[in-house]
Amino acid sequence: MMMPELTFSVVVAGALGGAMGAIARFLLDRYLRAGILVANTVGCLSLGVLVGFVSAFAADDASGDPASWQPLLVGLLALGVTGALSTFATVALRAAQQWMEGSRWMAVGMWAAHVVCGVAAAAVGLTTGWQLAG
Structure with a gap:
């Protein structure tokens, strides 16, 4: 896993990215019927691209350490934007609400859709x- 050293600048980059991701998630949820599913799927896709890209560069690097690659970018995108954009906590809450209301198949279907798409x-x-990267 590519985890940069948590310097002050990486933490600030993560916080700024988190603000951007949270705003994007809010807007998606507000204006799209399946906004949280879109947010989670895009978050999984973007984190996958970032991890794949950085890992490919690390494989070519003599040290082989992906954590040393662009820590501010990793903090901004991986820790910040993607972490705040994708939110399985919201899915858990909505699924629990549906479950408690008796819509058990809807709750299970919601979880299945998020997991499969993610x-x-x-x-x-x-x-x-x-x-x-190649």
């Missing part, structure tokens, strides 16, 4: 990122 998007992202 894993598929992350796999596509990893492959895409690796190929972009």
Whole structure:
């Protein structure tokens, strides 16, 4: 996993990215019926691309350490934007609400859609990122 050293500048980059991701998630949820599904899927895809891209560069690097690659960019995008954009906590809350209201199949379906789309998007992202770096 590519975890940069948490310097002050990386933390600030993560906070700025987090603000951008949270605003994007809010807007998606507000204006799209499946906004949270879109946010989670895009978050998984973008994190997959970033991890694949950085890992491909690290594989070519003599040190092989992806954590040393652009820590501010990793802080901004991986820790900040993607972390705040994708939110499975919101899915958990909505699924629990549906479950408690008796819509158990809807709750299970919501979780299944988020997990399947998230894993598929992350796999596509990893492959895409690796190929972009190559």
